[in-house]
Amino acid sequence: MKRLTHLLAAATLLASAGLAGAADVNLRMTIWSANKSHLDLFNAIAADFEKTHPGVGVTFDSLAFDSYTTTLTTQIAGGNAPDLAWIFETSAPDFVASGALAPLTETLKAAPGYDLDDVNPATLELWSTGGEIYAYPFSTSPFGVFVNNDLIKAAGKPTPAELIAEGKWTWDSAVDLAAAVAANGKAGLIVRDFDYKLWDNLATIWNGWGAAPWSADGRTCTMADQPMADAMAFIHDAIFEKKAMPAPGVSADFFAGDAAMTITQISRASLLPKENPFDWDLVPLPAGPAGKYAVIGQAGIGVFASSKNAALAAEFLAFMTNPDNAAKLAAYFPPPRKSQLTTDILAKANPLLTAEQIDTVVIDGIATGKVKPGHTGLAEIHQAVRAGLDAAWVPDADVPATLAAICRRIEPLLAR
Template structure:
């Protein structure tokens, strides 16, 4: 009998035990601690799901633990060191490989194989990328968020410009950015720009580099590739938005304004699906989203996301998987993220409900972008250091203190050293 078959039988026994009429109400409950990082307005949705789960499985009690986003990583690492991790907990894509290396997450392959109704084919493959290691999957995504082109419809209307279309290329982006860049008060200084947010750690892989046929690092994450001719061409094009065309605010102006797009100072920006609430629902102007423009090598965007895993130290592995498999099932994702329009659902089947929740907005592009999205790299624990290096050198290039070639050579030298350290 295979391991997967044995586990399938074990899970069936657990389920039968939970539901059997011979089990009395006084039986001892299995208590599962589940940790989240929800904003306060979404906690009620979580409680509603947990209530339904406990009604279905009356011998499992869910104890919800919710932490602020800025605190949960430190909290989880402290709990891991103390051996007190929750049974099920939130895993941001950028933390996954670190958690795997630290032994915090339980492998899920055998549980997935033993649960035929848990339809992995319904999950976007790109959303699963950061949770794999050497053929083993350690967490599962609830969302997979692509970077899109957000635009200020009011600003386009005032300028008499048509909105971005699905077939935009980089020349269209530049042409419209020039037309939106203006000196509004006639003092000789630009105070409205066409675009911002083009060169960040979230956009470097795509559309910046991939659109020109280049990569930040190779697929094995052993070498930085920013000094290839394609990468140099890509950076020159994007840096020129600041240094030559002057259609984007300078780093100092971005710092002074804080969020140029949020405050209506730029017409377009790149942002992830997680920015929809702020910019599409609660913004002070009418905004929408479009596909990222295609570069010479094609149309690409970066995808990030979040998921959940089971603690390697849990004493209730079968019950924890029962919860996770219901939570991230087709119905679970529809309930939590499809109908509420929150995030960017990891399951294809949740998208009709999600699009309906955002009626009047062009959010279908997020689903379509998952078809050509690339996961943000590196996905290893080297990512924060790499981002720091890249962001520093980009600012120096934008300010004209370094040429593109000089900046990229410095990035390669430092990133290669960081990757070598993590691959020892």
């Protein structure tokens, strides 16, 4: 498999950057959401941009979440790169280092009323190099736990809110109530989008053990270290012994009322049922052996240097993320703007969430959370880990041996 970095670097040679001279221009932006509420918002922002840019259109191309980066890089390698794209935080090192993205700092600073200084510098770290911004982190969103209180009460268990009030919201108690709901005929806990493929989403659990897949400098595999071994053993036990998490090949949809809990971000609140709703809650991740913690997912928007309309695309990006539109996007995607990370502002943008949910899950999560793990050449590393973990997803797995084998496999990749 070719490394993502090589694909992106090669793609920059396919076309020259700059604003096309044609009167009618269509900007295409790839995204990984097909949610109607999200698309309605994006299209409304695009329509406002089009009003002041006659002859310009903006379309949003929804790609499947689980194959998003692969599809995007295939488009790039084939000379069909979009003008703009959402980018996963895990892929940020490749996209930023490759030269595939156009620089944005000058455009953002020049945009009327943009106030780039209002953007928290820490949120820009993944998306910048050499003092230049190459993508804008429009969403800095902590993971939380959506809860179906009806299913939990029917299983005779205290709700997470009750456990939090008693200081007992831990991974042990979370798995205990998830197992009770599963024994009652529904699914227990779902790590949304994991599905035994997107293994890095398990960071929402293993960070509670202080675990990480590799060292801070990215050079050394730590999958076999004790914190990760303990965390993965806990996950394996929750799946195969306690039946608290759906086993491989078993699917359940929390938002259809089929599970007690799901770990995901607030953007998924739009999936909560409007008809026949259940009693739901949103709470922080449970505490682990390493204590309380938070995990953040980031999404950036970048402009491809190979776009024939790169200057115009950067102008649209600046418009889409200006203070007014950032406030609108905050309904689903917590903004990186310091002035907008207040309970009052986020509550107005997220009427489904209570002030307490916003304060404890979103604001506190952004303040204390760690971003999901990323690495240059992640596509190849990700595939190697995913394939290696197949041996862990069976009832009698030797989890420590599986993790040691993964480290032997990915050490050469990390060292590149």
